[in-house]
Every structure is written in C-alpha cells, then in structure tokens.
Amino acid sequence: MDHEKVAASLAELGNSHRLSVFRFLVKAGHDGASAGDIQKGLGIPASTLSHHLARMAKVGLIRQEKHSRTIVCIPEYGHLENLIGFLQEECCAGVRIAHEPEPL
Amino acid sequence: MDHEKVAASLAELGNSHRLSVFRFLVKAGHDGASAGDIQKGLGIPASTLSHHLARMAKVGLIRQEKHSRTIVCIPEYGHLENLIGFLQEECCAGVRIAHEPEPL
DNA sequence: CCAATAATTCGATGTTTCTAGAATTATAGT
DNA sequence: ACTATAATTCTAGAAACATCGAATTATTGG
Numbered sequence A, B: 001m002d003h004e005k006v007a008a009s010l011a012e013l014g015n016s017h018r019l020s021v022f023r024f025l026v027k028a029g030h031d032g033a034s035a036g037d038i039q040k041g042l043g044i045p046a047s048t049l050s051h052h053l054a055r056m057a058k059v060g061l062i063r064q065e066k067h068s069r070t071i072v073c074i075p076e077y078g079h080l081e082n083l084i085g086f087l088q089e090e091c092c093a094g095v096r097i098a099h100e101p102e103p104l
Numbered sequence C: 001c002c003a004a005t006a007a008t009t010c011g012a013t014g015t016t017t018c019t020a021g022a023a024t025t026a027t028a029g030t
Numbered sequence D: 001a002c003t004a005t006a007a008t009t010c011t012a013g014a015a016a017c018a019t020c021g022a023a024t025t026a027t028t029g030g
Helices: A003-013 A016-028 A035-042 A046-058 A077-091 B003-013 B016-028 B035-042 B046-059 B077-091
Strands: A062-067 A070-075 B062-067 B070-075
Touching: A003 A016, A003 A077, A003 B003, A003 B016, A016 A035, A016 A046, A016 A062, A016 A070, A016 B003, A016 B077, A035 A046, A035 A070, A046 A062, A046 A070, A077 B016, A077 B077, B003 B016, B003 B046, B003 B077, B016 B035, B016 B046, B016 B062, B016 B070, B035 B046, B035 B070, B046 B062, B046 B070
Parallel strands: none
Antiparallel strands: A062 A070, B062 B070
16 A cells, blocks of 8 residues: 555544444444444434545445445455554554564 | 544544655654754645644644754654554454464 | 744635535335 | 435535745854
8 A cells, every 4th residue: 555545544534423434334344334324323414424435435445335225334454454554564663562572 | 542532643644744754754763853854855845844743743643842943853653553553453343464363 | 143044823825625405316115 | 106215416605724935933153
C-alpha cells in the first residue's frame, strides 16, 4: 500500500461515524451487516450513512454486496492489516511494540 | 485511548502532508527535527507546515520543544502505538495479523 | 541597537466534507 | 399492478480544512 492510499484510508477511518461503522462491522463478523442494520444499530440517518459507506467502499475499507433489496457491508480485514503493517514499518521504524517479542 | 481520540488522530494522519511529516520525523529518530529541517526536507511552505504541525501536536502525535529560536518536533511513538493497539483490538477482533504467531 | 533567522499568526480564498430531507430507483410480496 | 421496503442520489447549506503570502513575534549574534 502506497503513501497516498494509506493517507486516504486513514482519513476515512478518521471520522467518528465511519470509525463507528467499521467497528460495528467488525463486531458483526465476516458476514457483515446490511446498511439498514447499521442504520438501526448506530442511529445514523440513511442518506448520511449511505454517503459514509460509499466513501469507505471507495478506499477499500469495506466491500458491499447486493442481495436482492439489501446491501450487505463486509469489513475488509486485509485492508486494515495492510494499513497497520504500513504504520508499523514506516512510522515505528526501530521502535518495538510493547507486546511484540524482540527479533533474534 | 477512546473512540473520539482515535478518530481525531487518524484524521490527522489521514492527510498526505501530515503523514509525510510524521514519516520524516520517525526517520529522523528520537531527536526529531526542527520545523525548518522538515520544511527543507519536504518542501512545504513555512506557514502551511506550521499549521499542520500545530494540528499534529494538538492530538498528541508529536511533541514540540522550543530550543532558543528553533522548534524541535519529536514523534510520539507511544501515541502511534496506542493507535495501532486500538485498531488491532477493536477493529481486527479475532482476525490474526499475518506475521503474528497463533496464540497458545 | 540592528540585521538576520526561525517560526507563528493573520487574513483571505478556494475546496472538501458533513448533514439530512426529499425525490428516486430497485426489488419483493400479494 | 400496487404497496411496502431498502437503499441511493439529489440538492443545498453550514462547517471545517488546506493553502500560502504578508505581517508579526521571539531570539541570536555582531
């Protein structure tokens, strides 16, 4: 993942509503949750939520699958892993994360 | 670190200039770099840079120490670690990071 | 005290983002 | 065909952000 994509993804997660949505989806698990479920669960107006979901999908934080009338949103775990990996490698350079063992 | 602080910090890192600044500071190491050095290194106009540095300091991503005329900026490694920790715990729930070993 | 340097604050402008109601599209069930 | 449901798109206003030159505030050295 390159610099610009990382910045764009962090910017998306850097919004309280969207961070809530992502956390909600992670809790929901690999099957994800429908836009409606998220709306009810978090109490965000439909049009506002739709706007945020579209942004998250655009940068690859979530995937959206249409099943008849409902749209199922699934968190892209791999994307977040890549993001975390970037931060650890590019932004922690030489600094060890507390619970991570020393390299040999 | 709570939800709102996490969102605010991610939002700050979610700007290309600021992400560059943070990476620059990490490369510079624990001694950090002066605002002037960052400006020369990244080619960002002084007033623009000052604006970004102030924002980063506000959420705790960096620390600014004034030494006579120059301001030294130091990355707050711990802050980023907390951020990464939050993402791993709240947003990866049960998902294993590739290079991390399975728990016993 | 004066000139030079380092950095911030001011001010103004253009852009993006957020928000949410209203209208629209798509689909299912009867 | 009609109605209800799920979600998006449209639209528009407010708020926040980004940019950067010019003016300003320290601080150092001569």
